[in-house]
Amino acid sequence: MEKYTPNNVSGYSSEWNIWYSFKQGNRQAFEELYKGYFKILNNYGSRITSDNQLLEDAIHDVFIDLWRRREYLADVENIKFYLFRALRNQIIRNGKNILENTEDIDKFLDYLVSLSYEEQSIDSEHAQHRTVRIQNAIADLSERQREVINLRFYHALSLDEISALMGLSKQCVSNLLFKSYTVLRLKLRELSMLSVLTSLLVSQ
Numbered sequence: 001m002e003k004y005t006p007n008n009v010s011g012y013s014s015e016w017n018i019w020y021s022f023k024q025g026n027r028q029a030f031e032e033l034y035k036g037y038f039k040i041l042n043n044y045g046s047r048i049t050s051d052n053q054l055l056e057d058a059i060h061d062v063f064i065d066l067w068r069r070r071e072y073l074a075d076v077e078n079i080k081f082y083l084f085r086a087l088r089n090q091i092i093r094n095g096k097n098i099l100e101n102t103e104d105i106d107k108f109l110d111y112l113v114s115l116s117y118e119e120q121s122i123d124s125e126h127a128q129h130r131t132v133r134i135q136n137a138i139a140d141l142s143e144r145q146r147e148v149i150n151l152r153f154y155h156a157l158s159l160d161e162i163s164a165l166m167g168l169s170k171q172c173v174s175n176l177l178f179k180s181y182t183v184l185r186l187k188l189r190e191l192s193m194l195s196v197l198t199s200l201l202v203s204q
Contacts, residue, residue, distance in 0.1 A: 023070050047150050058090040081161045137184050145180040
């Protein structure tokens with residue numbers, strides 16, 4: 001087997017080739033997958049369960065299972081989506097997960113605010129007022145609306161990917177996004193970042 005190196009001319013630095021190399025039993029590629037996706041999976045998982053130990057165990061279980069089944073895994077186009085689905089299923093299998101009634105709004109809020117360059121330049125008093133407005137708006141969303149916005153807006157998954165991940169029809173996902181957008185539009189219509197939300201939530 002060809003030795004894995006980050007500078008390999010065959011292109012092992014790309015995600016797809018790292019995945020391919022991992023499937024061939026390359027431990028360095030497996031470690032890169034683990035290091036590269038652990039924080040991302042932890043961030044996503046924290047929106048499914050507030051049990052930190054359950055989440056950490058589930059992430060480890062996902063990677064253990066990946067290594068054990070590496071020879072039988074299919075090639076994937078979107079590794080992040082594949083791992084999200086694996087983690088979600090693993091948490092459910094571990095027997096403790098029911099989607100939490102409360103979203104980790106503050107973490108999502110940090111990302112929401114960071115997207116708007118204009119918002120970064122406003123004074124602290126306005127920033128605090130804006131933060132409260134956004135937090136209240138997101139809190140008004142249902143559990144599923146918060147999850148679908150997290151997947152679409154924070155993780156940039158397509159409607160088809162969200163549909164497969166959540167086990168909902170594409171139309172249902174689209175409806176959830178539309179209803180979520182309607183709530184946020186009413187709550188945040190005076191904020192300039194609304195245009196960012198609009199383009200991200202309703203674009204295909």
